Every structure is written in structure tokens, then in C-alpha cells.
Amino acid sequence: MRKIEAVDFFYLSMPEVTTEGDGSQDALLVRVAAGGIVGWGECEASPLVSIAAFVCPMSHGACRPVGSSVLGQRLEGPEDIARIAAQIELDSMDLLQAPHTWSGVEIALWDLLGKARQQPVWKLLGYRESFRKLPYASQLFGDTPAQTYQQAVEARRQNFRAVKFGWGPIGRGDLQSDFEHFASAREGLGKDALLMVDVGQIFGDNVPAAAARLPILEQVGAVWLEEPFHTSALDAYASLSQRSSVKLAAGEGAHNFYMAQHLIDFGCVGYIQVDCGRIGGIGPAKRVADYAAAKGVTFVNHTFTSHLALSASLQPYAGLRSDEICEYPFAPKPLARDLTFNHLERDDEGYVSAPDAPGLGIEIDTEAARCYLVDVEIKVKGRLLFASSDQI
Amino acid sequence: MRKIEAVDFFYLSMPEVTTEGDGSQDALLVRVAAGGIVGWGECEASPLVSIAAFVCPMSHGACRPVGSSVLGQRLEGPEDIARIAAQIELDSMDLLQAPHTWSGVEIALWDLLGKARQQPVWKLLGYRESFRKLPYASQLFGDTPAQTYQQAVEARRQNFRAVKFGWGPIGRGDLQSDFEHFASAREGLGKDALLMVDVGQIFGDNVPAAAARLPILEQVGAVWLEEPFHTSALDAYASLSQRSSVKLAAGEGAHNFYMAQHLIDFGCVGYIQVDCGRIGGIGPAKRVADYAAAKGVTFVNHTFTSHLALSASLQPYAGLRSDEICEYPFAPKPLARDLTFNHLERDDEGYVSAPDAPGLGIEIDTEAARCYLVDVEIKVKGRLLFASSDQI
Numbered sequence: 132m133r134k135i136e137a138v139d140f141f142y143l144s145m146p147e148v149t150t151e152g153d154g155s156q157d158a159l160l161v162r163v164a165a166g167g168i169v170g171w172g173e174c175e176a177s178p179l180v181s182i183a184a185f186v187c188p189m190s191h192g193a194c195r196p197v198g199s200s201v202l203g204q205r206l207e208g209p210e211d212i213a214r215i216a217a218q219i220e221l222d223s224m225d226l227l228q229a230p231h232t233w234s235g236v237e238i239a240l241w242d243l244l245g246k247a248r249q250q251p252v253w254k255l256l257g258y259r260e261s262f263r264k265l266p267y268a269s270q271l272f273g274d275t276p277a278q279t280y281q282q283a284v285e286a287r288r289q290n291f292r293a294v295k296f297g298w299g300p301i302g303r304g305d306l307q308s309d310f311e312h313f314a315s316a317r318e319g320l321g322k323d324a325l326l327m328v329d330v331g332q333i334f335g336d337n338v339p340a341a342a343a344r345l346p347i348l349e350q351v352g353a354v355w356l357e358e359p360f361h362t363s364a365l366d367a368y369a370s371l372s373q374r375s376s377v378k379l380a381a382g383e384g385a386h387n388f389y390m391a392q393h394l395i396d397f398g399c400v401g402y403i404q405v406d407c408g409r410i411g412g413i414g415p416a417k418r419v420a421d422y423a424a425a426k427g428v429t430f431v432n433h434t435f436t437s438h439l440a441l442s443a444s445l446q447p448y449a450g451l452r453s454d455e456i457c458e459y460p461f462a463p464k465p466l467a468r469d470l471t472f473n474h475l476e477r478d479d480e481g482y483v484s485a486p487d488a489p490g491l492g493i494e495i496d497t498e499a500a501r502c503y504l505v506d507v508e509i510k511v512k513g514r515l516l517f518a519s520s521d522q523i
Numbered sequence: 524m525r526k527i528e529a530v531d532f533f534y535l536s537m538p539e540v541t542t543e544g545d546g547s548q549d550a551l552l553v554r555v556a557a558g559g560i561v562g563w564g565e566c567e568a569s570p571l572v573s574i575a576a577f578v579c580p581m582s583h584g585a586c587r588p589v590g591s592s593v594l595g596q597r598l599e600g601p602e603d604i605a606r607i608a609a610q611i612e613l614d615s616m617d618l619l620q621a622p623h624t625w626s627g628v629e630i631a632l633w634d635l636l637g638k639a640r641q642q643p644v645w646k647l648l649g650y651r652e653s654f655r656k657l658p659y660a661s662q663l664f665g666d667t668p669a670q671t672y673q674q675a676v677e678a679r680r681q682n683f684r685a686v687k688f689g690w691g692p693i694g695r696g697d698l699q700s701d702f703e704h705f706a707s708a709r710e711g712l713g714k715d716a717l718l719m720v721d722v723g724q725i726f727g728d729n730v731p732a733a734a735a736r737l738p739i740l741e742q743v744g745a746v747w748l749e750e751p752f753h754t755s756a757l758d759a760y761a762s763l764s765q766r767s768s769v770k771l772a773a774g775e776g777a778h779n780f781y782m783a784q785h786l787i788d789f790g791c792v793g794y795i796q797v798d799c800g801r802i803g804g805i806g807p808a809k810r811v812a813d814y815a816a817a818k819g820v821t822f823v824n825h826t827f828t829s830h831l832a833l834s835a836s837l838q839p840y841a842g843l844r845s846d847e848i849c850e851y852p853f854a855p856k857p858l859a860r861d862l863t864f865n866h867l868e869r870d871d872e873g874y875v876s877a878p879d880a881p882g883l884g885i886e887i888d889t890e891a892a893r894c895y896l897v898d899v900e901i902k903v904k905g906r907l908l909f910a911s912s913d914q915i
Contacts, residue, residue: 150584154617157582177582177618179903183575184620188897190549190569192542192690193723217727220753224724225546226569227778227801228576228620298584331585332616335609361612363781386619389755397789409619505580510900511571 133166133247135204138236140185141523142178143503145464152271152298152331154435155463158470160500161235162523163243165206170243171495173440174235175408176228181235183509184228186516194225197232209255212240212414230386230411237412238443238491245490251446253485256417258450263482266459267293267327269435272301276308276315283319286461290481293456294320297329297357302340310347317351325456327380329357336364341371348377355380355402362390368398378402382419383433385410391419395428404458406433407443416447420454430454437467438474439493445475445485457483469499497523525558525639527596530628532577533915534570535895537856544663544690544723546827547855550862552892553627554915555635557598562635563887565832566627567800568620573627575901576620578908586617589624601647604632604806622778622803629804630835630883637882643838645877648809650842655874657685658851659719661827664691668703675711678853682873685848686712689721689749694732702739709743717848719772721749728756733763740769747772747794754782760790770794774811775825777802783811787820796850798825799835808839812846822846829859830866831885837867837877849875861891889915 144157159178163170174181185198200218205211216237223229245252253261268291273279279296286294296316301309313328320326328348334341341359348356355378360367362384372379378401385391385405394400403423407416420430430451432444441460448454460467468474472494475483486492500523509517536549551570555562566573577590592610597603608629615621637644645653660683665671671688678686688708693701705720712718720740726733733751740748747770752759754776764771770793777783777797786792795815799808812822822843824836833852840846852859860866864886867875878884892915901909 144580148581148583150581150587152584154583154586157580175617177576177579177586177620179579179901179908180572180575180618180620183572183901184569187569187571188536188549189540189542191540191546192544194546194569195542220727221724224776225567225801226572227623228569228572231619332613335612361779361781363779363785365781365785384616387753387755389753389757393755393757393785393789397785409617506902506904508900508902509571509575510898512898516571 133206135163135165135201135206137164138185138198138201139520140182141500142182142505142507142519143466143470143500144505145466145503153464155460155467158436158466159235160470161239163236163239165243166247168243168247170239170241170246170490171439171493172235172238172242172443173408173437174231175406175436175440176231179507180228181232182507182517184226184232186509188511190225193222195222197223197229201236206240206244209244212237216411216414231409234408234410234412237414238407241413242490249489251485251487251489252413252491253446253449256446261449261485261487262452263478263484264445264457265293265455265481266457266477266483267291267295267325268461269295269297269458270461272296272299272312274300276311279312280315280319283316287320287324292481293325293327295327295329295458298331301330302333306343309344313347313351325354326351327355327357328353330359332358332361334359336360336367338367338370342374345375345377353377357381358383365393365397368394368400372399380404380431383409387411388415388418392422395423395426400428402429402431404431404433407447408440413443413446420448420451424451431456432458434458435460436463437470439471439491439495441475442485442491442493449485459483466503469496472496525598527555527557527593527598529556530577530590530593531912532574533892534574534897534899534911535858535862535892536897537858537895545856547852547859550828550858551627552862553631555628555631557635558639560635560639562631562633562638562882563831563885564627564630564634564835565800565829566623567798567828567832568623571899572620573624574899574909576618576624578901580903582617585614587614589615589621593628598632598636601636604629608803608806623801626800626802626804629806630799633805634882641881643877643879643881644805644883645838645841648838653841653877653879654844655870655876656837656849657847657873658849658869658875659683659685659687659717660853661687661689661850662853664688664693664704666692668707671704672707672711675708679712679716684873685717685719687719687721687850690723693722694725698735701736705739705743717746718743719747719749720745722751724750724753726751728752728759730759730762734766737767737769745769749773757785757789760786760792764791772796772823775801779803780807780810784814787815787818792820794821794823796823796825799839800832805835805838812840812843816843823848824850826850827852828855829862831863831883831887833867834877834883834885841877851875858895861888864888
């Protein structure tokens with residue numbers, strides 16, 4: 132019987148981390164070993180806090196460290212991953228960070244299982260085919276409309292047919308400033324490219340403030356308005372959705388299946404974007420993809436880091452032909468690029484696909500990863516609970 | 524101008540922590556200092572992970588440590604607490620543990636403000652009066668129905684007119700076993716005492732399994748069935764609620780206002796029970812109390828630890844006369860009892876009240892606390908981010 136023998140976390144970081152909204156500045160890489168096979172995953176979460184949630188002392192029966200539900204467990208098939216997930220839900224019920232920690236482990240378990248069976252993860256999920264996706268270049272708005280324009284031109288020069296701009300100055304200044312950014316983006320992209328706009332929850336649950344941007348979003352032909360509100364502000368989503376001809380998109384903040392379900396059912400979003408590195412991994416993301424398909428809502432991955440995370444994020448909807456759009460980190464930090472030997476490069480027509488290779492089909496460049504390794508030590512009652520290792 | 528000068532965390536624990544569902548086995552005590560005044564609060568959360576979320580390195584602009592939004596901030600009135608909370612919502616958006624960490628800090632800030640103004644927190648919240656509450660003895664089911672019976676008898680002997688049994692064997696065996704526990708509880712309590720049942724999310728989102736217990740809960744006259752499901756399984760709550768003459772109760776897992784709101788609006792619970800030590804503190808709990816009152820839903824505190832946490836949990840609904848029931852730890856571990864000099868003892872008629880004293884009205888026994896102090900050290904890149912101090 133195959134058992135989970137080891138789970139190792141590697142906290143990687145750029146030498147300098149800034150306040151820009153770029154999630155590729157650090158990474159929490161996870162390696163799982165079982166029966167002589169190794170799988171890799173990535174948490175999209177604070178590395179230190181997520182490590183702490185794996186190794187922390189138990190507080191009581193429903194606040195146990197994630198590690199206690201994982202280490203030593205049987206791993207023969209997907210049903211074992213689901214069983215471990217259910218156990219964590221009960222035994223780490225009061226440990227809020229648990230889903231973020233578990234996500235990276237869960238992804239690594241799928242990678243490992245796929246390698247063991249010599250099948251891509253999307254086949255283990257029940258798909259027969261991995262349909263190609265149209266990547267959109269995902270990037271931050273410029274500080275000025277002129278910068279936004281330049282970035283749009285550059286994305287088009289690199290043959291992206293879809294581009295998303297996010298965060299930065301939007302919603303922090305006046306309407307005119309936002310309009311200039313949106314208009315500059317459209318101007319730089321030309322008429323035909325798909326333009327998406329992501330405002331990073333800036334409006335909290337203030338519907339009128341978000342609604343004030345709708346006419347200019349319609350004017351520039353935005354495909355969607357992403358995250359106008361707090362992930363849980365379902366009433367605000369529903370209310371804005373009713374007023375808007377531009378569809379709403381959200382879901383990256385979901386840390387379980389239900390939160391995504393509620394964004395669909397109660398928030399009335401048109402696009403559901405979950406991050407495998409936060410929602411509890413590939414299993415719950417697949418459940419969201421199935422649910423979205425049944426409800427006529429389009430599934431889109433959320434990914435802003437490495438191509439390991441990108442491959443993981445494509446698996447849950449690889450077999451959904453009509454859900455074609457995919458987020459593609461446009462200008463990640465060197466860490467995110469260097470972390471893997473291979474990358475999901477676009478084909479001649481500009482598409483990418485989840486690899487037709489065992490597991491996630493991504494090879495980690497362990498030597499490169501070592502260069503970004505952050506030294507961490509956690510001691511409780513004089514006992515070393517975690518010490519970073521350079522044995523990547 | 525008063526500024527937040529220091530926030531100190533003290534991880535306290537019983538020498539031995541077991542897998543029983545007793546949340547009083549450890550505690551995360553928080554001390555805040557501003558303008559020569561000190562306030563105390565408590566997180567109802569994993570101490571190590573919550574500390575890590577205060578001190579962790581920034582991952583990017585929306586994944587900053589909680590500390591960066593708190594230290595050095597102005598603290599003149601309640602509006603400053605709300606402002607800091609809003610800043611954390613944006614700047615620690617991707618740090619899942621943040622609400623649990625912030626909860627204890629927020630409570631301490633209210634305590635500090637109350638002391639500065641020489642007013643109880645419930646007055647700062649806008650209440651004119653602190654109405655007395657009927658405490659229910661909150662305890663775990665026995666391992667056997669005979670033990671459950673004995674515990675019920677003991678609670679009555681101690682003059683509790685309301686008793687809640689929770690967790691333990693319920694939902695893990697067959698219906699007959701559950702029935703025997705419920706019946707033994709009722710038998711031990713006698714006809715007149717209020718009996719509540721808490722099953723600790725054991726049914727996940729399995730409505731039929733929970734529904735199978737309804738007839739026996741009705742038969743023993745249970746006031747409510749608490750947490751049959753995962754906090755976010757709103758459909759399951761709504762579905763069970765429709766079939767049940769016993770009202771449903773939930774909310775302790777809410778880590779923001781919206782989650783409690785959705786349990787009311789979409790989950791159709793009859794009792795909303797939030798924990799100030801998890802939902803983001805006293806501010807959001809008060810918002811839930813107001814919302815519940817407007818919707819005809821009864822607010823109940825969730826508290827299973829010290830009387831510092833108990834006082835904090837009473838403030839948000841101190842002024843709601845008709846919401847009379849309150850959770851009262853019946854047999855907490857010595858740590859939870861020893862932590863404070865004074866306790867919210869029951870009056871001659873068996874009631875307790877939020878203190879009519881500055882702040883939370885609870886004095887910390889720092890010497891006793893020191894006896895339970897857990898030594899913690901967190902180092903990142905060779906820098907000491909946290910070291911526990913015995914300067915309580």
C-alpha cells in the first residue's frame with residue numbers, strides 16, 4: 132500500500148518584495164513523497180503562515196495541524212485525496228489557514244497519482260481530452276494611462292488576443308482617471324482583442340461606486356468586470372449584476388467549494404474564477420467547474436504565479452471545450468519563471484493546453500528554486516517544528 | 524493623538540492538549556498599548572498560526588501581515604477600529620488567517636478605548652443598558668449515555684436552567700445511540716430545563732443524515748440543533764430548516780459579517796451564534812446582532828474559553844433585551860479560569876451580565892497567565908520575527 136511518507140515545504144521569494152499587487156513575488160512550493168514517487172504542488176498563499184498551519188501544535192480536536200491529517204495516510208487513488216480533504220475539514224475546522232495550506236499539498240498529491248498511473252491529472256478527473264485554451268495576458272494597470280497604453284501595445288505585439296488589466300489606480304481616484312485607463316487599454320489593444328478589467332475588491336460592498344464605472348466599461352467593450360467587491364459580498368454582486376450588461380467575474384478568494392457555488396447562485400456572476408492554490412486544490416476546483424457548467428456559468432482559472440500553478444489550474448476544466456478563456460501570467464517575476472524547466476508556451480495560434488503528460492507535466496528546476504529559498508525556523512516549547520531545508 | 528504603540532501576543536496552553544473538542548485547552552491572549560493605556564483581547568484560534576499572520580513577511584500588496592495595518596495607527600474612537608479593519612480587509616485580502624488574528628487585537632482595542640473613556644464597551648457600541656442573560660452550561664456529550672445523564676444531573680445541581688451538549692459521539696454511530704444520549708440528557712435535566720444540542724458539523728452537507736435526527740430532537744424538546752453542517756453549506760441549512768420544527772443554530776465558523784448574514788438569509792437559521800474571537804472582533808459581531816434583530820433571528824454568543832472572551836462576546840448584544848440566552852463555559856480547563864482575576868458569576872436568579880465597568884471589565888491575572896506561557900520563536904531569513912516574552 133502506498134502511503135504519504137513526507138511533505139516538504141519550500142518558501143521561495145524574490146530578494147525584494149514590494150506592495151504592488153503582483154502575486155508572483157514569492158511562492159510556497161510543496162513536495163510530497165509516497166511509494167518512491169514525488170509530486171509537486173504550490174500554495175497561492177502566505178508561505179510562513181501556511182507552513183505554520185501544517186506544523187502548529189493542536190489546539191483541540193477540531194483545531195489540529197493540517198499535517199496530522201496527511202502524513203502516513205494511504206494514497207492509492209483520487210478517493211484517498213477526497214477522504215483526506217474531508218478529514219481536514221473536520222479536524223482543522225477551526226484552523227482558518229488550513230485550506231490554503233492543504234491546496235498545495237492536494238495539488239502535489241494529484242501530480243503524484245498521475246505519475247504513478249502514467250496519466251495526466253485531467254484524465255484522472257474523468258476528462259477524455261484536454262482542450263486548448265485562449266490565454267489572456269494578465270497584468271496590472273500602469274501608474275498612468277500612458278503606461279497602460281504602452282502595456283496594451285506590448286501585449287498585442289506579443290500576439291495576445293486577450294488581455295486583462297487589474298488593480299493599481301482603479302477605484303482609488305475619480306471616474307475620469309479610471310475612464311482614461313480603460314480607454315487607453317482599449318486603444319492600445321485595438322478593436323478586436325478581448326479586454327478584461329479586474330478591480331481587486333476595491334469597492335468593498337459599495338454598489339453605487341462600482342455601478343458608476345459600468346457605462347465606461349460598456350463603452351470600451353469589456354468582457355467582464357472582475358472582483359468589484361469582497362468575495363463574500365454576495366448581495367452587492369447580485370445587485371450590480373442586475374444593472375450591468377458587462378458580466379461579473381469573481382472567485383479567487385473562495386477557500387471552499389461552497390463559496391464559489393454561492394457566487395454563482397446568489398452573486399449571479401457570469402464567470403467563476405477559482406484558484407486551485409487556495410480553494411483546497413484540484414478536487415474542489417473540478418467540482419466548481421462541473422457546477423458552473425450545469426448553471427451556464429463560464430469557468431476560468433485564476434493564476435498569477437508559476438507554470439506549475441498554471442498547469443494545476445488548467446486541469447479542472449481541461450475537458451470543457453466551450454470554457455476557452457484562461458488566465459496566463461504575462462510578466463511574472465523571474466522566480467515564477469525559473470521555478471520550472473518547462474513552460475506552457477502558446478502554440479502558433481496563440482493557445483495553451485494542460486499537458487498530455489503524467490501528473491501535471493511540469494518539471495521543477497530544483498537548482499533554480501534553491502536560489503530563491505527563504506530560511507525559516509519555527510520553534511515551540513524549544514522543539515523545532517519547522518526548519519527550511521535546501522534539499523529541494 | 525493616541526497611537527497604537529505595541530501589540531503583544533501570549534500563547535498560553537495547558538501542559539497537555541488532547542483531541543477532545545474542548546476549545547479551552549489553549550488561548551491566544553493579546554495586549555495592546557496606546558497612550559499609556561493597555562487593552563486585552565483573545566483570539567479563538569490556533570495561537571501559532573495567528574501569531575504568524577501578524578508577523579509574516581509581506582507576499583504582495585494584498586497579502587501583508589496584519590501587524591502592518593495595526594502598529595502605529597491612530598486610536599481615538601470606534602471609527603479608528605473600523606478604519607483599521609477595512610484596511611486589513613484590503614491589505615491582507617489573501618492572508619486567510621487574518622480575521623482570526625485581527626479578532627483578538629480588535630477586542631483589545633475596544634477594551635482600551637473603554638478604559639480611556641471610562642465606559643463599558645457596550646456603551647461605546649450605542650447601548651444604554653446591559654440586560655442580563657440566561658447562561659446555558661455548555662459542555663460535551665459524555666462518552667456513554669450514562670455519562671451524559673450524570674453531566675445533566677450535575678448541571679442542574681449547579682442550578683443551570685439551560686444546558687447544551689455537544690460533539691462527542693453524536694452522528695458517528697447509529698440513530699439509536701444518538702437517541703439514547705439525547706434522552707439521557709433530557710432525563711437528567713428534568714422537564715423544564717432548556718436543552719440544546721450541538722453536533723459540530725458532523726454531517727458535512729448530508730441533509731438526510733441530519734434529518735434522521737429531527738424526530739428524536741423534537742421528542743426530547745430540543746431548543747435548537749446547532750451546526751449540523753459545514754458553516755458554508757447554506758443549501759443544506761435551508762433544506763433542513765424547511766423540514767424541522769426544531770430551529771437551527773450556527774455561526775461560530777463565520778470569519779466575517781457576510782458569512783453570518785448568509786446563514787440568516789440563505790441558511791434560514793433561527794439562532795445566529797458568532798464568536799467575537801473569530802469574526803473580526805466586537806465590531807462585526809455587533810453588526811450581526813443588529814442584522815439578526817432586523818430579521819427576527821435570535822443572537823447568541825459563542826464562547827468556550829475565558830471570561831475575557833465571555834465578556835467580549837456579551838458586548839455586541841448586551842442591549843438586546845429579548846435575546847436572553849448566552850453560552851457559558853461550564854467546565855473549562857484551569858487555564859481559562861485562572862487567566863482572569865474576576866469572573867462573570869451568575870446572580871441569585873442564575874443570570875449573568877456584561878460588566879458595568881470600563882472596557883470589558885475583566886482583569887487579567889498576569890502571574891497566573893505566565894504559568895501557562897508557551898515558548899515560541901519564529902525566524903525568517905535569520906531575523907527573529909517573533910519571540911515569546913514573559914513580560915505579561
